[in-house]
Amino acid sequence: MPEVWDAATYDEPRRRLVPCFDEFYGCVAEMVARSCPAAAQVLDLGAGTGILSGTLAERLPAARFTLLDVSDAMLAVARHRLADRQAEFTVRLLTDELPAGPFDAVVSSLAIHHLSDDEKAELFRRAAAVLVPGGLLLNADQIAAPVADLDGLYRELHLDRARMLGSDEAELAAAVERMRVDRNSTLAGQLQWLTAAGLQRVDCFWRWYGFAVFGGWNPAD
Numbered sequence: 001m002p003e004v005w006d007a008a009t010y011d012e013p014r015r016r017l018v019p020c021f022d023e024f025y026g027c028v029a030e031m032v033a034r035s036c037p038a039a040a041q042v043l044d045l046g047a048g049t050g051i052l053s054g055t056l057a058e059r060l061p062a063a064r065f066t067l068l069d070v071s072d073a074m075l076a077v078a079r080h081r082l083a084d085r086q087a088e089f090t091v092r093l094l095t096d097e098l099p100a101g102p103f104d105a106v107v108s109s110l111a112i113h114h115l116s117d118d119e120k121a122e123l124f125r126r127a128a129a130v131l132v133p134g135g136l137l138l139n140a141d142q143i144a145a146p147v148a149d150l151d152g153l154y155r156e157l158h159l160d161r162a163r164m165l166g167s168d169e170a171e172l173a174a175a176v177e178r179m180r181v182d183r184n185s186t187l188a189g190q191l192q193w194l195t196a197a198g199l200q201r202v203d204c205f206w207r208w209y210g211f212a213v214f215g216g217w218n219p220a221d
Contacts, residue, residue: 027206040104046111050078101130121193138215144184154210
């Protein structure tokens, strides 16, 4: 995927462009904190500038993180954000081999929607394979509506919320242009792929129209 974000300016508009920012990232942190040990090993897929890992680190200060992203420039920002944490960084595509782990949690935010349906299903399978027994896989991402007219409604609601939070029309136009390369999949389809990957108690844990946090647990021994 072409680099469409400047790593130096990526973080600043996040709270305007990601609806319910604190609830979105906070849901992942809450689920990991309740499901994993205090010194959890966490793999962050498509980690970008480390927003999600940083949120998790606030809840689990003893956790150890492996951040994977295609952009070394984004990971440079993440290195600064997690400078006082136990963290490793690897430049790699989501379609490449994953670090072996095993991990107590595999998480991702606003990255997997760039993959095709087949690539998503395969990534869920590979992510489940690097989890410990009882480990948690969580994806906080954009989703497609089951019908096209709802997709349009979700887009309008998203842009209106961003305006309310302070985005100007230039920022929104740039966001719409970036979203042209998105390959969103339905929530129902992704829950099926997670189940097919062998995960249990698969569910959606938080949702705001076209944004959702969903996942499941590896079977325990």
